[in-house]
Amino acid sequence: MTRFAPTPYLSAMNPVSKAKRVCNRLLSFIQLYGQHLPLACGMLFSMRCKVVLLRGTINGGDSLSLLYAGRGKNYHYLLKHLFEECEAVEAQKTVLPAYGRHLARLEPQADVVVLDIGWPYHRLINRNGRYLEVPDWLNMDLELADSWEETVRLFRHTTRRQDLRHIRLQGYRCEATSDPAALERFYDTMYLPFIGSRHGHDAVKASRRHVIRRGRQGCLLQIFQEERVVAAGVVYPDDGVLFFLWMGMPADCIEDPPRAAVSALYYFGIRHALDHDLWAVDFTGSRAFLNDGAFRFKRKWGAVADDSFSPSSLLIRPQNGRIAAARFCQRFPVAARRGGTLEGLFLGLDETIDAEWLERLNAQYGCEGIDRVTVVACSGAAGPGDPESAFVEGNVRVIAAGLGDFADHYAKQPAVPWP
Numbered sequence: 001m002t003r004f005a006p007t008p009y010l011s012a013m014n015p016v017s018k019a020k021r022v023c024n025r026l027l028s029f030i031q032l033y034g035q036h037l038p039l040a041c042g043m044l045f046s047m048r049c050k051v052v053l054l055r056g057t058i059n060g061g062d063s064l065s066l067l068y069a070g071r072g073k074n075y076h077y078l079l080k081h082l083f084e085e086c087e088a089v090e091a092q093k094t095v096l097p098a099y100g101r102h103l104a105r106l107e108p109q110a111d112v113v114v115l116d117i118g119w120p121y122h123r124l125i126n127r128n129g130r131y132l133e134v135p136d137w138l139n140m141d142l143e144l145a146d147s148w149e150e151t152v153r154l155f156r157h158t159t160r161r162q163d164l165r166h167i168r169l170q171g172y173r174c175e176a177t178s179d180p181a182a183l184e185r186f187y188d189t190m191y192l193p194f195i196g197s198r199h200g201h202d203a204v205k206a207s208r209r210h211v212i213r214r215g216r217q218g219c220l221l222q223i224f225q226e227e228r229v230v231a232a233g234v235v236y237p238d239d240g241v242l243f244f245l246w247m248g249m250p251a252d253c254i255e256d257p258p259r260a261a262v263s264a265l266y267y268f269g270i271r272h273a274l275d276h277d278l279w280a281v282d283f284t285g286s287r288a289f290l291n292d293g294a295f296r297f298k299r300k301w302g303a304v305a306d307d308s309f310s311p312s313s314l315l316i317r318p319q320n321g322r323i324a325a326a327r328f329c330q331r332f333p334v335a336a337r338r339g340g341t342l343e344g345l346f347l348g349l350d351e352t353i354d355a356e357w358l359e360r361l362n363a364q365y366g367c368e369g370i371d372r373v374t375v376v377a378c379s380g381a382a383g384p385g386d387p388e389s390a391f392v393e394g395n396v397r398v399i400a401a402g403l404g405d406f407a408d409h410y411a412k413q414p415a416v417p418w419p
Contacts, residue, residue: 046071047095049117051102053109054079056086062327065089069103070116071096074136074314078114081289082332096121111325115315122313131315132345132411133337137285139309140298141241144281148274154302159263163300166260167267171226174268176219183215184208186222186232190248197254206246214245221272223264231261235269241280242273266301285309290333290344290365305335305369307342318407326378326403329410335370344373347410353377353398374399378406 051069058064059082066082068075079086089109092102096117107113117125118136126133145151152160187208195205211234218236222229233247247265249257266283273281283303286295299305316334318325329347336345346361353375361375372395379402391398401409 047097048093049096049099050075050091050093051099051106052091053089053106054083054086055089057084058082058328058331059084060327060331062324062331064324064328065109065111066328067103067106067110067113068116069099069113071118072116073118073312074116077287078116081287081292082328111319111322112328113317113319117315119310119312122315126313126315129412131317132334133313134316134334135288135307135310135337135342136312136314137310138288138295138335138342139306140283140286140295140303141306142270142281142283142301142303144270144274144279148271151270151274151302156300156302159300163260163263164267167264170258170260170264172230172261172264172268173224174264174272175222175224176272177222178216178219180212180216182222183212183220183234186215186220186234186248187211190229190232190250191246192248193251194248194254195246211246218243218245219272221265221269223261223268225258225261230258231265233265233269235272237273237276237278240278241282242269242276242278243282244269244284262297270301288314288335290335290367291331295367299367303367305342305367307335307337313337317411320407321404323403326406329376329406333365341371342369344370345376345410346373347376347378347406349378351377358396371395372397376401376406376409378403 049069049071051067052075054066054068056064061084064083066086068078090106094102103113113131115122115125115131116136122133125131142154145154152164155164191211192205214236215234218234221233221235223231229250230253231247231249234245236243236245244266247262249261253261270281283298283301286292286298286305289295295305318329326347326349330349333344333346335342337343344365346365348357351357358375361373375396375398377398377400379400399409
């Protein structure tokens, strides 16, 4: 069974039902993370932004010039995820109404342009469809089966073969508590060090009061190795769904975590949901870059990608004729917003796109909830691609392009239609 497949309970919805689901998700998000509501107000009213031309080496070893313009919401994540090392060649502080003149001046020097303007302005900027629209966050959730044995079958094969085995070998056990003192210790000694290490400048820290309140209404799952807690997380049930809200580890475990400790937290969390007759586990947000570590980790537990976590988008446009831009697209596949659904977008540079290549792609990145897949088959030549190599089969579309026009096929809705 292909893992690039429509999610039945999402794809069958009509637009009104989908809109209601998004609204319900937004209300639930505000309820769960109420202290983040001021961030939404900031997204609406904050006009300050910056335009930065970055040059460096992307993860994988290739050189890249990237032009960033935005309000900084995803800036540090992009630096960490995309670059091994980089420097800011030029940086300008400005405001939204004036950023365009800096963008126009610096764009010729860039291989790739990324706009991080955010909700609600990104749709106005991209009304002509010039940029690829990528959610800044996706939701990831797992619909549980009727029994534990059937739920385990939803996990990916490597998870069943490796992670579950290591959890047994390490002797992990789980204890649930709602004790305020345990929640206080978790917040100070696990949650704050963990979120600071993982998210750095992008970290949005939950308040102590809010974490303790949700922990008392739900519980704190503590993963023990012998007599020591090596990982923990606050989970909270709401309307039949167990939400994984916040997790953490002791500071001395963050850089070199005990083997499969985080896997144990997910494993026992899923069991906790089944034991309490819940129907789903919500792993909350992940990035829409398909090689992002958190996305791939949640995917292996059978999680489904769902575009209902954030209304904001990153707008991405590679530049035609630039080999560095093509390599960027090849190294960083994304889940894009297209036609009201999630579409996996990949680029093959001077590669033969055949059934074997697509099967490898599916094994590495496949995730249910990504309804369809577009592969831009790009030749290194400046001319257009070979039209004979383009095809549409099921939910996979292959588009032929050359180095001189690949960005048009990548960023805009391709001319090859879906059946």
